[in-house]
Amino acid sequence: MQAGRLLGKTTRAIQRRAGLHGAAMAVRSSSAFADRLKELSLAKTAAQWKDNHPNHGKWKEQFATNGYLVIEDLLDQEELDVYKEIYRQLMEGEIDSSSHRHDLGSHVEQKQKGAENVCQIMWPSVYVDQLECGPLHQRTGEISRTILGDDLDFDFDMLIAKDPETNTPTPWHQDESYWPSMPDKRAVSCWVAMEHTTLDNGCMWFVPGSHLQPLRAHKPAAEGAHVLQCEASEDEGVPQPLSPGSCTMHHGRTLHYSRGNSSKTTRRGFITNYRPAAMVRWERELGFDHGKKGLDKVDHSIAGEVYRNAGHTEIKHTKPSKTA
Numbered sequence: 001m002q003a004g005r006l007l008g009k010t011t012r013a014i015q016r017r018a019g020l021h022g023a024a025m026a027v028r029s030s031s032a033f034a035d036r037l038k039e040l041s042l043a044k045t046a047a048q049w050k051d052n053h054p055n056h057g058k059w060k061e062q063f064a065t066n067g068y069l070v071i072e073d074l075l076d077q078e079e080l081d082v083y084k085e086i087y088r089q090l091m092e093g094e095i096d097s098s099s100h101r102h103d104l105g106s107h108v109e110q111k112q113k114g115a116e117n118v119c120q121i122m123w124p125s126v127y128v129d130q131l132e133c134g135p136l137h138q139r140t141g142e143i144s145r146t147i148l149g150d151d152l153d154f155d156f157d158m159l160i161a162k163d164p165e166t167n168t169p170t171p172w173h174q175d176e177s178y179w180p181s182m183p184d185k186r187a188v189s190c191w192v193a194m195e196h197t198t199l200d201n202g203c204m205w206f207v208p209g210s211h212l213q214p215l216r217a218h219k220p221a222a223e224g225a226h227v228l229q230c231e232a233s234e235d236e237g238v239p240q241p242l243s244p245g246s247c248t249m250h251h252g253r254t255l256h257y258s259r260g261n262s263s264k265t266t267r268r269g270f271i272t273n274y275r276p277a278a279m280v281r282w283e284r285e286l287g288f289d290h291g292k293k294g295l296d297k298v299d300h301s302i303a304g305e306v307y308r309n310a311g312h313t314e315i316k317h318t319k320p321s322k323t324a
């Protein structure tokens, strides 16, 4: 039995019985996942999962050398099905995340009617009870501490999805350019593939060793746009296709990019970010929380310096096409 299907049905049955709709439904629908996520984590702790992973002894060195790392089989099929169902409910608006949803590809004309060019939903863990306790967050946290130090802590999560034939690349960038400049630069993002990622649907590309180089100059990809870009090209980079349930981990300074999705299927990444606990506190004291309170509350004057230099920046909410 497919765990995701089962959850979807259970969730809808709960909603029907309770007669829930709108915002109430959004909150209620997420609680059906909580027990399942806890069950999965109890069945195999993150430490057990790591100890059983054939390559864990090499992670730290590979990450230190290349600035990124590939982890096969972060999730097995049963676990992945739960995240795919959560992802689906968020994308289709069954869980309403509109105050955290926008088009990261809004700097170019809309390619497909009713779909964002690049859909970004910040903070899925705000919407899904116990998401942080599930295997995806627990294991990516474990890997982060293995490669960058025991003091690493969860900072934020997000979804970045490219619908079929939306053909919009994510520009070359280093994540650090989006954030206030922190005294401790250790940071890692984990990009978990919900389905096969390929050159044609927009797999991630990385520039090996770029985390050891200075931060390049970034600017908004168009006037007033939130998405940032710097000078770099595929000639410098390496594509990293992934199988479903596998992930890449990249350093906050590693140059990366993805091509647009020119295929007929979706390309969905579930992303978690970790940095030293002291730096998470430092950000929050500054008032920076990666849009947790809603994207219209983001104060770009305390984000990356590039926004201050660029002046006006706007994040416009988007909604799933069904409800738009």
Ligand SMILES: O=C(O)CCC(=O)C(=O)O
Binding pocket: 160, 161, 170, 175, 189, 191, 202, 256, 257, 258, 269, 271
């Ligand atoms: O999914 C993408 O295309 C970009 C992801 C990204 O930039 C990131 O995870 O830091």
Ligand SMILES: [Fe+2]
Binding pocket: 173, 174, 175, 256
């Ligand atoms: Fe990025």
